[in-house]
Amino acid sequence: MSWSRDEPRGYHHGNLREALIHAALELIAKKGAAGFTFAEAARFAGVSPAAPYRHFRDRDELMASVALRGFEQFEAALARAWDDGRPDAFVALERLGKAYLEFARTQPAYYSAMFEAGVPAGADPALRSAGDRAFAVLRGAAERLCATAPPGGRPPALMVALHIWAMAHGTASLFGRGDGAQRTLPIAPAELLEAQVLVYLRGLGVRATRT
């Protein structure tokens, strides 16, 4: 980790924008999305309190950049897990669900910047489209699943995608966050989500090819 202040550097930081985003992540992870200030991010990055203004209009813009970065990482993680539905859609979907929870658990700072910090999702077009791209992975998975249903009885893929999103997000934010303060369960969140999705798929009438 080369973002903290102990690295020697010259007058110019070199990559302050990046460093501030990392500082924000670190601070959000440590103290929650609420307790993180512009000045503190500057201090963490080892620059004067005026320096961040060269890169972000204000705290909100920095927060939006964190959320944007988060959506990009999130999309990458989900796409990697989905792996274009290999070897089949059901196995891949299970990986997708696990990856969703894994992201929420290991990257709580990103996750709360994306979904909880009150960043206006619709306002910033870049942020919106990054969110859309992440959702597109779920959407693609839903389409593949729906295509396995008998013709005539195919559920609408968009609806299925939204349902899967709601199940994953609900499970993640109620039970699967990395930052403690959560309910304890007699079962791991990943298993809870997996069972839930299996029941749901059976209800949809698509057949899992798994044993």
Next chain:
Amino acid sequence: MSWSRDEPRGYHHGNLREALIHAALELIAKKGAAGFTFAEAARFAGVSPAAPYRHFRDRDELMASVALRGFEQFEAALARAWDDGRPDAFVALERLGKAYLEFARTQPAYYSAMFEAGVPAGADPALRSAGDRAFAVLRGAAERLCATAPPGGRPPALMVALHIWAMAHGTASLFGRGDGAQRTLPIAPAELLEAQVLVYLRGLGVRATRT
């Protein structure tokens, strides 16, 4: 609304504790759980900044009281909707889902104090048990639903209750919050949740008696 400062009053407020909780709600609703301060709550209630210390140790304790109150209201709303499973468990469950979303939509301040504001759910025993009582309504509903399944094929009620909670919470926090900043949908959140729960119940193998 008799909690704001314009009401004349004597030296003693009479019900400052209550007024501060209402002030907190109002401010959370207006500016989010993050942007609400102890001093502002005092100002809103029309008392000096030192007065709240007679009733709450600090901002966190006030926040926890808001969450506690929220869980009580939430439990009442859910219990009212469930109405002990009348006329049958499936009709009552649909009402329950609608009531869940309705609460999240119309009481976003309570909802975020309960689930998002970082109030340590496990720490305060009163808070924890209020949360448990609210969950017990879902749990009871799940038991009634599971009882309609053929013996031998009954799913575990606790799991079903957690699944329903995750679906409702996921739908509410992604799509159904009253404070804007949310994704827009081609379908109302309540319908989305209803469809999701119906698919899920079919997957469980319990039969809806509805047409």
Next chain:
DNA sequence: TGTACATCAGTGAACGCGCGTTCACTGATGTAC
């Protein structure tokens, strides 16, 4: 290759502000007799 200069990232000092918290106090309420 060297020099002059434009650009711009980061400085550091300064400011006003509102917050959290404390303190000795004041005035209302209720209770003992």
Next chain:
DNA sequence: TGTACATCAGTGAACGCGCGTTCACTGATGTAC
């Protein structure tokens, strides 16, 4: 019924603090010639 007194909710002034934001500045980088 009236008086004395204990209790305690709320006052208001005060404090130190960190934040957000501005400003004229300084020093590093890179480019034109």
